[in-house]
Amino acid sequence: LLASCGGLLGLLFAWGGIRLIVSLKSIGLPSTNAISINPVVLGFTLLLAVLTGVLFGIIPALQISRPGVHDELKGGAGSSVTPTRARRLASDSLVVAEVGLSLLLLVAAGLLLKDFLRLRSSDIGVRPQGVWTAAVALPKASYPNNEQQVAFAQQLLARVQALPGVQSAALSDRLPLEGGSNGYVYVRGRTFQPMSGPLVENHEVSADYFKVMGIPLLQGRTFTSTDVAEGLATSARISDLYQQAQEGRSIPPEVGNSILYPVVINQAMVKALWPNQDPLGQLFSFGDQNGPWAQVIGVVGDVKEWGLTHEPVPEEYSILASDRRIFIVVHTALPPATMTGAVRGAVSQIDSSLPLFQIRTMDDVIAEDASGQQFLAALIGLFAGLALLLAAVGIYGVLSYLVTQRTREIGIRISLGASHGQVLSLVLGRGMRLAGIGFVLGGLAALAAGKVLSGVLHGVTPRDPLIFAATLGTLGLVALLACYIPARRAARVNPVVALRCE
Numbered sequence: 001l002l003a004s005c006g007g008l009l010g011l012l013f014a015w016g017g018i019r020l021i022v023s024l025k026s027i028g029l030p031s032t033n034a035i036s037i038n039p040v041v042l043g044f045t046l047l048l049a050v051l052t053g054v055l056f057g058i059i060p061a062l063q064i065s066r067p068g069v070h071d072e073l074k075g076g077a078g079s080s081v082t083p084t085r086a087r088r089l090a091s092d093s094l095v096v097a098e099v100g101l102s103l104l105l106l107v108a109a110g111l112l113l114k115d116f117l118r119l120r121s122s123d124i125g126v127r128p129q130g131v132w133t134a135a136v137a138l139p140k141a142s143y144p145n146n147e148q149q150v151a152f153a154q155q156l157l158a159r160v161q162a163l164p165g166v167q168s169a170a171l172s173d174r175l176p177l178e179g180g181s182n183g184y185v186y187v188r189g190r191t192f193q194p195m196s197g198p199l200v201e202n203h204e205v206s207a208d209y210f211k212v213m214g215i216p217l218l219q220g221r222t223f224t225s226t227d228v229a230e231g232l233a234t235s236a237r238i239s240d241l242y243q244q245a246q247e248g249r250s251i252p253p254e255v256g257n258s259i260l261y262p263v264v265i266n267q268a269m270v271k272a273l274w275p276n277q278d279p280l281g282q283l284f285s286f287g288d289q290n291g292p293w294a295q296v297i298g299v300v301g302d303v304k305e306w307g308l309t310h311e312p313v314p315e316e317y318s319i320l321a322s323d324r325r326i327f328i329v330v331h332t333a334l335p336p337a338t339m340t341g342a343v344r345g346a347v348s349q350i351d352s353s354l355p356l357f358q359i360r361t362m363d364d365v366i367a368e369d370a371s372g373q374q375f376l377a378a379l380i381g382l383f384a385g386l387a388l389l390l391a392a393v394g395i396y397g398v399l400s401y402l403v404t405q406r407t408r409e410i411g412i413r414i415s416l417g418a419s420h421g422q423v424l425s426l427v428l429g430r431g432m433r434l435a436g437i438g439f440v441l442g443g444l445a446a447l448a449a450g451k452v453l454s455g456v457l458h459g460v461t462p463r464d465p466l467i468f469a470a471t472l473g474t475l476g477l478v479a480l481l482a483c484y485i486p487a488r489r490a491a492r493v494n495p496v497v498a499l500r501c502e
Helices: 002-023 039-064 069-075 085-120 146-161 209-213 225-246 253-257 267-273 336-350 362-369 371-405 407-415 420-453 465-491 495-499
Strands: 131-137 166-172 181-184 199-205 217-220 260-266 283-285 293-300 315-319 325-332 357-361
Touching: 002 039, 085 371, 085 420, 085 465, 131 336, 131 362, 146 166, 146 225, 146 325, 146 336, 166 199, 166 209, 209 325, 225 260, 225 315, 260 267, 267 293, 267 315, 293 315, 325 336, 336 357, 357 362, 362 371, 371 407, 371 420, 371 465, 407 420, 407 495, 420 465
Parallel strands: 199 315, 260 293
Antiparallel strands: 131 325, 131 357, 166 325, 181 199, 217 293, 260 315, 283 293
């Protein structure tokens, strides 16, 4: 009956908890509209609740069904609650298990929380503050060719740069942390091997992209207005050549070899292709030994393009020529959210049919990427908190029952001269000994579980001493409080009342 009532109460908690979690958008839970109480999971949980009641009720039921009548009558009043060795061992084992599991879950939650905080504050290679972003898509019906797309992009960039509060603005074909497109590169002058060598990310940007995003220049220079003009002309020429190839007309090698366009690369690409050389002026192409050739004019810092948990990969930046989806990035001294209306107005002045979408700040982009880790940490933290509560209730319940069982004994001790402190330490010592055993077993389990957690941790050691110390301290204080309340009650036992039944 108790287990069934507890299961029904748990069902109410589950319904309310789901509504609460779904409402907390900050934890980054995906597909919140699809979350509900699953009938199969509900049936399994209720069955588990009933089986738990039967399992933990049948043992004392069997014990009480075979009482020792002679011992009960000889012992006098109150002896029916005298604990047997087996009963003490069972209750003690449950307390130890609760403390050990609580420690295991608290350590796991602490490691995941520290990992999330480290990821959330990690340097992704761009400035997160003061950068506003949005995207605009150009429909094929209205912008069928490259020239029209380029014209729109140039008009949009000029209007956004002129807006009040804009310190710098740029366009890009994508944002950091959201992946991209890559291909194998061939370095001019080396032996050509098709589909081999490192994969390099291809990222198209306007001239001020590095300034807006705060990406440091390490060598050479970034794009100038001359580079932009040359890059756009080269892009148009390359598009014509690709169109010619698709129509079945061969492209003479000397034509491809004659095409050069400027690119900026990151430090990871330098390490991959020219670790002991000067990268400036180097030529490479994407998988073709006959060009067109990208010429390195500068080296910038690495940016994490595939997520917070991924290391930077080789990447080259070329001039943004034409793309049907364009990202606008703005560095502003004003609150970034104030840019939405102004940029939307700038887009409408060019084409009123085009809406802005994916309106975010770079802080939002980083938060979205970290949402999975954040949800995992929050979920484990919730379970760890429940385990901590169960451990406290378990210790308190066992010690309270112990005090009830030993009330007569405690009364005799006090009547024979035991002090308040001695009785207090008697009960406290028993409770903390059980907690100590749980600490040892839980600590060993947490160390073993570190091998499993290492697969989801990034830069945080599974045996972090600070996390273990903080967890032991927290659980130790909870256990001490749970022990102190019944111990204090035991120390206040009135020996006259305790021995009156004798």
